[in-house]
Amino acid sequence: MSSRAHFVVDEPLGSRLLSDELIDEVVESEAIVLATPTHNLTIPSALKAWIDHVVRPNRTFRYVGNRMVGLLSDRPVFVNISSSRGFGLGDGTDFLRPYLRTIFAAMGITSIEFCAALDGDDARFTLPPHTPDFLQEVTGETAHEAIHELWSRYW
Numbered sequence: 001m002s003s004r005a006h007f008v009v010d011e012p013l014g015s016r017l018l019s020d021e022l023i024d025e026v027v028e029s030e031a032i033v034l035a036t037p038t039h040n041l042t043i044p045s046a047l048k049a050w051i052d053h054v055v056r057p058n059r060t061f062r063y064v065g066n067r068m069v070g071l072l073s074d075r076p077v078f079v080n081i082s083s084s085r086g087f088g089l090g091d092g093t094d095f096l097r098p099y100l101r102t103i104f105a106a107m108g109i110t111s112i113e114f115c116a117a118l119d120g121d122d123a124r125f126t127l128p129p130h131t132p133d134f135l136q137e138v139t140g141e142t143a144h145e146a147i148h149e150l151w152s153r154y155w
Helices: 014-028 045-054 096-106 143-152
Strands: 032-037 061-064 067-070 077-083 112-118
Touching (some): 067 096, 077 096
C-alpha cells in the first residue's frame, strides 16, 4: 500500500498505535539522542523500524508535489555511531550519516550532530570541532557520563 493512500481509521490499532506513541515522543522532545552501530555501511534494522514508525505522512511530514516537507520544529539530534576499525566513518562508504540527515530533514529536523566511537583498547570518539569541551576526551569508559551530561543540558 502506498504511503500516499488516503483513508481514515477511527481508532489506531497495532503498529499504528505504536507509531502514534513514538511520534508523540518525538514531537514532545527538546532533543533526540541516538546511539547506533554501523551495520553493512548503514543503520541497523531496529533503528530503521523506529524511523518507519516516526516518519509518517500528515504527522511528521507532508507531500508538496513530489517533495516531502517536514511538519516538526527543528531540535538538536545527537547521534553516537560505533564502528569497528572506523569502517564507514568518513572513508566514502558512509551511508548512515547521509541517510539520517535526509530522513530527519524530511521531518523538518536539520540540527544533527554525529560523533563516532571506535572499538578497541585505545578507542576515542571523533567529534565535530565545535563540540562542548566535556565531550572532547570521551572514551568507551566515560561515554555514559558524557551522554548524561549532554542530556541534562536539556532537562
